[in-house]
Amino acid sequence: MSDSNQPSTGFAPRKVRCPACAGTSLYSPQNPYRPFCSARCKGVDLGAWASEEFKLPDDTPPDEPFGDPRLQ
Numbered sequence: 619m620s621d622s623n624q625p626s627t628g629f630a631p632r633k634v635r636c637p638a639c640a641g642t643s644l645y646s647p648q649n650p651y652r653p654f655c656s657a658r659c660k661g662v663d664l665g666a667w668a669s670e671e672f673k674l675p676d677d678t679p680p681d682e683p684f685g686d687p688r689l690q
């Protein structure tokens with residue numbers, strides 16, 4: 619708390635753990651990728667999140683493209 623040259627940004631920068639690479643990330647207004655450490659980590663995490671979202675269990679039966687053969 620000795621640096622008085624910092625602009626008033628609302629919150630103080632602090633080091634957090636990057637959710638993607640578990641490395642050190644600077645959680646600050648200067649880091650647009652927070653809480654990630656880099657754009658790459660942010661992209662990786664978003665990709666994993668998206669694939670998880672689309673990996674929901676599918677218990678609906680697949681469409682029968684030709685219909686029920688017993689009806690023909």
Ligand SMILES: [Zn+2]
Nearest residue numbers: 636639655659
């Ligand atoms: Zn990272």
